[in-house]
Amino acid sequence: MAASSSHYDVIIIGAGAAGLMCAATAGYRGRKVLVVDHANKPGKKILMSGGGRCNFTNLNSTPANFLSDNPHYCISALKRYTPQDFLELVDRHGVEHEEKAPGQLFCKTSAKDILNVLLTECEWAGAEIRMATSITQVQASGAGYKLKTSSGALSCESLVIACGGLSIPTMGATGFGYELAKQFGLSVLPTRAGLVPFTLHPELKQQLAPLSGVSCPVEARCHNQYFKEPMLVTHRGLSGPSMLQVSSYWQPGDEVHINLLPAQKIQEDLFALRKSKPQSTIAQYLNQHLPKRFAQAFNELQGWSRPLQEYRNLELEQVADTLGNWSVKPAGTEGYRTAEVTLGGVDTRQLSSKTMAVLEQPNLYFIGEVVDVTGHLGGHNFQWAWASGVAAGNAA
Numbered sequence: 001m002a003a004s005s006s007h008y009d010v011i012i013i014g015a016g017a018a019g020l021m022c023a024a025t026a027g028y029r030g031r032k033v034l035v036v037d038h039a040n041k042p043g044k045k046i047l048m049s050g051g052g053r054c055n056f057t058n059l060n061s062t063p064a065n066f067l068s069d070n071p072h073y074c075i076s077a078l079k080r081y082t083p084q085d086f087l088e089l090v091d092r093h094g095v096e097h098e099e100k101a102p103g104q105l106f107c108k109t110s111a112k113d114i115l116n117v118l119l120t121e122c123e124w125a126g127a128e129i130r131m132a133t134s135i136t137q138v139q140a141s142g143a144g145y146k147l148k149t150s151s152g153a154l155s156c157e158s159l160v161i162a163c164g165g166l167s168i169p170t171m172g173a174t175g176f177g178y179e180l181a182k183q184f185g186l187s188v189l190p191t192r193a194g195l196v197p198f199t200l201h202p203e204l205k206q207q208l209a210p211l212s213g214v215s216c217p218v219e220a221r222c223h224n225q226y227f228k229e230p231m232l233v234t235h236r237g238l239s240g241p242s243m244l245q246v247s248s249y250w251q252p253g254d255e256v257h258i259n260l261l262p263a264q265k266i267q268e269d270l271f272a273l274r275k276s277k278p279q280s281t282i283a284q285y286l287n288q289h290l291p292k293r294f295a296q297a298f299n300e301l302q303g304w305s306r307p308l309q310e311y312r313n314l315e316l317e318q319v320a321d322t323l324g325n326w327s328v329k330p331a332g333t334e335g336y337r338t339a340e341v342t343l344g345g346v347d348t349r350q351l352s353s354k355t356m357a358v359l360e361q362p363n364l365y366f367i368g369e370v371v372d373v374t375g376h377l378g379g380h381n382f383q384w385a386w387a388s389g390v391a392a393g394n395a396a
């Protein structure tokens with residue numbers, strides 16, 4: 001095809017984390033790159049991430065931090081572009097950062113710093129970014145692609161789909177990437193909201209209402225996945241890192257098991273306390289180890305009012321079990337409205353794990369959240385966006 005102002009070597013749909021990373025990488029290889037996005041500004045999710053400070057990677061990220069129907073798929077890209085590689089880029093741009101929790105790196109000032117790194121890299125690499133452009137048609141044409149857009153017709157040799165998942169529709173999320181995958185005959189695994197707060201049935205919601213705003217360190221479990229992180233009671237249900245983490249493993253109807261005192265040997269403690277201070281109460285024990293408001297309300301919820309000496313062994317064992325294995329059956333989740341990620345997506349069995357290219361369709365690539373690779377909370381999802389973006393950017 002003759003070169004024209006509307007012809008590019010690489011067109012990337014989606015100016016988010018993965019798309020911008022891919023654009024800079026391909027641009028540095030000398031490819032003529034265009035990123036198109038229907039939103040008015042690039043990288044909106046980067047700006048809202050990590051409470052406005054962007055948890056941009058996790059130094060301890062391993063493939064075990066990712067959910068996928070094809071768990072080995074992510075290994076190659078993650079190995080070839082590591083958290084240290086992204087950290088080196090961030091440092092080269094002089095972005096100040098801090099490790100807020102083990103391995104979790106956040107911007108010290110603002111998530112804007114990370115977006116600026118990506119936009120600067122795109123500029124240096126000569127990649128063009130065209131916002132507020134909707135794509136109305138994508139067609140294979142010879143070995144390349146033709147696109148109809150609100151800003152005119154475009155064509156390219158390689159097409160990269162980086163339009164993310166369904167979470168936070170108000171930030172521009174659409175199912176366009178899945179539709180394109182289906183258009184090219186790819187299978188898309190069922191999608192659902194991940195890293196999302198739980199909603200509760202009315203009775204428990206009402207009982208926990210006085211605890212709204214209280215956070216405590218717990219160990220939460222669902223389908224044998226354990227997360228020792230804080231839990232937050234909200235006026236809608238249960239949130240906080242531990243709940244967001246288990247939500248990615250939760251299916252409707254499942255129970256979530258919560259150890260409210262993961263640092264204690266609860267049964268041993270209660271038996272010893274009954275012996276040493278028979279007049280003391282469970283409320284007093286809870287007060288020592290949980291935030292006071294939580295201790296009081298949880299104690300009331302369970303109706304534990306007698307002195308310890310009045311509890312028989314079996315009863316104390318039951319109390320210990322309730323505290324160490326509090327089972328809650330959520331009504332549901334808050335859904336895509338507040339979910340940080342979308343689980344499921346383009347089935348990775350149809351993609352090259354080295355380049356992210358579709359195996360059966362020449363020069364078509366899927367990267368970032370649109371594919372069936374979803375990270376745990378803590379910077380892993382951006383690490384996947386960077387790694388998959390670089391993998392495709394080196395090939396497209």
Ligand code: FDA
Pocket residue numbers: 013014015016017018019036037038039042043044045046048049050051054055056057133134135162163164165167168171172173174175176177338339340341367368369370378379380381382383385
């Ligand atoms: P992303 O969603 O970033 O970009 C997709 C782009 O495609 C968007 O610009 C969108 O406008 C565009 N697009 C969509 N449909 C289109 C269409 N039809 N036509 C044209 N363009 C289209 N992760 C992490 O590691 N650390 C963190 O701190 C956080 N924090 C966080 C907070 C909140 C509130 C959310 C919602 C998410 C996070 N995440 C996170 C997750 C992280 O934001 C997410 O995994 C990445 O942004 C995914 O990058 P992508 O580039 O794949 O999609």
